[in-house]
Amino acid sequence: MTMATDLNAKTIVEIVKNLLDNVGFEVHPFKLGWYNECVDKPFVLPYDSDTLALLVISTPHMYDKAFRPFICRQQCDGVRDPIDQCVAHHFKLVKEKFPDTEVEAVHDFELNHNRRPKILVQTAGHVAGAAFYYHRKDVVPDHWDVKQKIFGVSVHPKYGGWFALRGVLIFKAITCPELVQTTPPDVIPDRDTRIELLERFNMHWQDWTYRDIIPVTEKYSEQQKEYFATKPGERQAIVQTIKESVDSVTE
Numbered sequence: 001m002t003m004a005t006d007l008n009a010k011t012i013v014e015i016v017k018n019l020l021d022n023v024g025f026e027v028h029p030f031k032l033g034w035y036n037e038c039v040d041k042p043f044v045l046p047y048d049s050d051t052l053a054l055l056v057i058s059t060p061h062m063y064d065k066a067f068r069p070f071i072c073r074q075q076c077d078g079v080r081d082p083i084d085q086c087v088a089h090h091f092k093l094v095k096e097k098f099p100d101t102e103v104e105a106v107h108d109f110e111l112n113h114n115r116r117p118k119i120l121v122q123t124a125g126h127v128a129g130a131a132f133y134y135h136r137k138d139v140v141p142d143h144w145d146v147k148q149k150i151f152g153v154s155v156h157p158k159y160g161g162w163f164a165l166r167g168v169l170i171f172k173a174i175t176c177p178e179l180v181q182t183t184p185p186d187v188i189p190d191r192d193t194r195i196e197l198l199e200r201f202n203m204h205w206q207d208w209t210y211r212d213i214i215p216v217t218e219k220y221s222e223q224q225k226e227y228f229a230t231k232p233g234e235r236q237a238i239v240q241t242i243k244e245s246v247d248s249v250t251e
């Protein structure tokens with residue numbers, strides 16, 4: 001248990017990294033002001049600009065280190081998406097470490113009452129220096145028809161597109177005026193490859209080639225690929241296979 005009086009941003013980041021690094025997540029601190037300066041008004045979060053926030057990414061290791069153990073511990077209620085539940089479980093463990101300070105966990109899938117996402121995790125990932133967020137406006141001059149909608153995509157320097165941006169933990173009463181912003185590595189500096197990336201993500205996202213736009217150190221295992229390629233409503237069969245494989249080892 002950690003007392004609020006002992007807390008400063010640096011200690012918090014260390015504690016959360018210790019908790020989450022081992023189970024396949026990455027933690028990147030940022031000031032909420034950096035995020036609020038980028039987004040339009042409806043997405044602005046109502047906190048002081050120096051407020052400490054931590055962006056959480058799931059790496060390719062999360063599936064084996066957090067998800068499979070989570071399933072095997074039977075912690076899944078079978079109602080919500082199992083991966084979302086697993087992430088929520090780990091966010092809850094983080095919150096429990098800080099009983100005397102208010103931590104708001106905002107997940108990538110959460111919507112406001114107006115149906116807008118509560119947090120834009122790609123923007124958060126960029127301002128936190130974790131993964132460069134490539135937008136249409138990063139292609140100069142523009143390449144597509146004005147009527148065409150082009151969604152942006154983040155690229156991680158080590159994992160390319162083989163990761164997910166899971167959410168943000170906001171330490172409401174903790175400020176971090178001393179935190180220095182770092183720019184994420186611009187791993188795709190040339191215009192042609194940026195076009196290729198955005199076209200793969202927008203027009204061919206089902207073939208997952210956008211994930212391999214740069215050489216990567218690690219990618220999803222075959223079972224993990226199969227899991228994410230399966231429609232959410234049909235993933236229970238894989239969840240069952242994970243449970244059975246463990247049961248047969250322990251029997």
Ligand code: B12
Nearest residue numbers: 038039040108117120121126151153154164165201202205
């Ligand atoms: C809604 C949604 C969708 C919708 C709409 C897509 C969209 N981008 O709007 C649909 C259903 C189409 C979709 C599809 C997919 N999605 Co989706 N989706 C989301 C979700 C939940 C919200 C995105 C959103 O509504 N953004 C709102 C718009 C307005 O935001 P924006 O375009 O970024 O604009 C902001 C920035 O430009 C910022 N800004 C302005 N100036 C500047 C300057 C700088 C420097 C910066 C950094 C920012 C910035 O301000 C703007 C807002 O005011 C996010 C998770 C999340 N909570 O963020 C996942 C997310 C974007 N999706 C993701 C993925 C992977 C997919 C799919 C491949 C399917 C899948 N899950 O496997 C497909 C691919 C897209 C396609 N070809 O269809 C990933 C992308 C990962 C990555 N590497 O970037 C995300 C981040 C989920 C995650 N947890 O990782 N998705």
